Amino acid sequence: MELRTLRIFVAVVRHGGFSQAAKHVFVTQSAVSKAVRQLEDELGLALIDRQVPGVQLTDAGRVVFARAQQLLAQRDDLMNELDELKGVRRGQLTLGLPPIGSDALFAPIFAAYRARYPEIEVSLFEHGSRKLEELVTAGELELGASLLPFNGAFDWQDVIAEPLDVILRDDHPLSDQEKIGLSELSGEAFILFDSGFALNPIILDGCREAGFQPNVAARSSQINFIVELVHAGLGIGFLPRLIASQRVRPGVRHITLKDQGMVWHMAFIWRRGGYLSFAAKAWLDLAAELRG
Known part of the structure; x- marks a missing residue:
């Protein structure tokens, strides 16, 4: 079983099709199909249900997909650790940041890191935080920023x-209050972020705690x-105070x-127990330094 074949299989699943995976791994679609067939033949099990549209994994396919992601991430850890032993200090940092707040929080770190x-x-x-968590778990990102x-x-x-x-x-009617409770907003129309943004569950869970299901406009x-x-x-919207204070708008x-x-x-996240490259450690150290 070759890691290259596993990487192609993971790409098919993650990108939802053979042609999409081919663009990602820079081979032809026929080569992608052949690699997946070879993997299935080697394992003696079907990994993808070809009787339904899209990429629908079989039970065996789900097991192989999960294990393949782990193996590929461990391979990347190995290569990074060997680079460290060789004294490589150039390399690359793959970093995932959410759209909300990145300009305020991370632009200063980028500038200092580059210098x-x-x-x-x-x-x-x-991407949204939940997507970034998936990419970090899969080893496609070394570091990500996500919400607790x-x-x-x-x-x-x-x-x-914040x-x-x-x-x-x-x-x-509530605009003159210093603070507002969610229960006071039960009759309002809510304007939320798209699905995949980790801010949404915080708001929706808070509404449930307050005893109502919000009307999302x-x-x-x-x-x-x-x-x-x-x-x-x-309707009404929600933002972290740091971001809201930067979006001053008359009215x-x-x-x-x-x-x-x-x-x-x-918080910055990485795989528990995973190897961190020099580039990732340097980013975390610098972020902590600038945070004070």
Whole structure:
């Protein structure tokens, strides 16, 4: 069983098809199909159900996919550790950051990191926190930034913890309050982020604790658009206080939620027990240094 074949199989699953995987691993579609067939023949089991559209894994396919991700990640750990022994200090850092707050939190780290380690190339991927967790688990990212809580598969380093603010029009009946409880917002239309953003479960879980299911009027991945929708009267939005304070817009106010647990807690994550390259350690050390 070759690691190259496992990598192709993982690419087919992760990218949802043979043609998409071929673009990712830089081989032809027929080569991808042949590699998956060879893997199935070697194992004596079907890994993909070809009677249904898309990529539907069999029971054996799910087992092989999970194990293959682990093996490929361990291979990357091995190569990184050997590079360390050889004294390599150039290399590459694969880093995943969420769209929310990256400009405020991570731009200063990028600038300082580039100045201190000019020979290290940083490959940046932007996704919602839950997607980043998947990519770190699969070994496709060495470091990611995600919101707590997350599962025990990760080691982590704290970045920041900020309370959540509700964003509403300044003519809203609650706009003169210093703090607002979620129970006071049960009759409002909510404007949330797209699915995959880890901020959503924090808000929805808080609403359940407050005893109601919110009416979601709209979703977006763009902070400025959410603020504009609030200004247009479509509903109310939610942002970490740090981000809300940077999105000052005439006619819109942000007020901190007073409910316990309504906190935007960001951390850098990596696979628990996984090997960290010099580039990753340097990033974490610099981030801690700048945080003070």
